[in-house]
Amino acid sequence: MQRSQDKPIVAGNWKMNKNARESIEFFQGFLREITEETEQSQFILFPQNINLLAAKQVLGSTKVGWGAQNCYPKESGAFTGETSPQALSEVGAQYCLIGHSERRTIFQESDEFIADKLVTLQSWGVTPVLCIGETKEQRDQGKTEEVLKNQLEIGLSKNRIECPLMIAYEPVWAIGTGDVATPEQAGLAHKFIRSELATKYTEDYANQTVIMYGGSVKPDSSKALFAQEHVDGFLVGGASLEVSSFIAIYKNS
Numbered sequence: 001m002q003r004s005q006d007k008p009i010v011a012g013n014w015k016m017n018k019n020a021r022e023s024i025e026f027f028q029g030f031l032r033e034i035t036e037e038t039e040q041s042q043f044i045l046f047p048q049n050i051n052l053l054a055a056k057q058v059l060g061s062t063k064v065g066w067g068a069q070n071c072y073p074k075e076s077g078a079f080t081g082e083t084s085p086q087a088l089s090e091v092g093a094q095y096c097l098i099g100h101s102e103r104r105t106i107f108q109e110s111d112e113f114i115a116d117k118l119v120t121l122q123s124w125g126v127t128p129v130l131c132i133g134e135t136k137e138q139r140d141q142g143k144t145e146e147v148l149k150n151q152l153e154i155g156l157s158k159n160r161i162e163c164p165l166m167i168a169y170e171p172v173w174a175i176g177t178g179d180v181a182t183p184e185q186a187g188l189a190h191k192f193i194r195s196e197l198a199t200k201y202t203e204d205y206a207n208q209t210v211i212m213y214g215g216s217v218k219p220d221s222s223k224a225l226f227a228q229e230h231v232d233g234f235l236v237g238g239a240s241l242e243v244s245s246f247i248a249i250y251k252n253s
């Protein structure tokens with residue numbers, strides 16, 4: 001997926017919310033509002049894995065993107081409770097979040113483990129959405145760029161540049177706190193990420209890679225954030241749970 005010049009890509013991370021009925025109601029309600037295919041293709045939804053089949057049923061014939069919140073970096077095997085990129089690919093998931101701060105902190109996932117997920121997803125044709133971001137303490141210590149650089153360096157160490165990739169800059173202190181980054185903070189971090197991609201790969205590669213901002217985005221904050229040159233869209237948690245606020249983030253931008 002590539003940035004359309006004038007509208008953001010808006011992705012909804014539902015985390016461990018919504019059962020099958022609620023997911024289907026959301027998908028149907030969303031499709032009643034967003035009927036244009038060009039607009040549909042600006043959105044991505046990440047339900048719980050158990051509801052991916054419901055996503056396929058309702059969204060499978062539309063341009064709305066959908067995918068998983070997590071996977072395990074192996075094709076198959078004795079990994080009880082995990083989901084393989086192969087199974088995600090087969091069900092039709094186009095995207096998978098990796099490196100979300102909740103997985104880094106609650107499940108102690110390392111950058112190396114995330115790098116393995118990234119390349120396994122790519123080998124199955126599923127686009128990884130690599131989430132990176134600094135904690136409040138790291139920002140206060142002036143270490144934001146150092147943290148982002150390190151997460152990119154290791155997280156992308158196995159990246160296959162011929163495969164699609166998306167990045168989400170999600171400052172940990174902004175996730176689920178209501179404490180959204182200022183447009184300037186987001187703009188600077190996104191510019192840094194873009195320049196790291198250009199240095200590591202090429203300018204073209206950097207420009208083609210969608211970089212979303214995530215962290216307490218609401219309909220009233222999206223416009224100023226999207227006005228920043230390097231903010232291509234949003235990864236939204238709380239405000240993605242209601243059709244109206246999810247769509248308003250897009251429409252207001």
Ligand code: PEP
Nearest residue numbers: 175176214215216237238
């Ligand atoms: C997220 O979990 O990715 C997120 C950005 O959550 P919220 O919008 O609720 O801060």
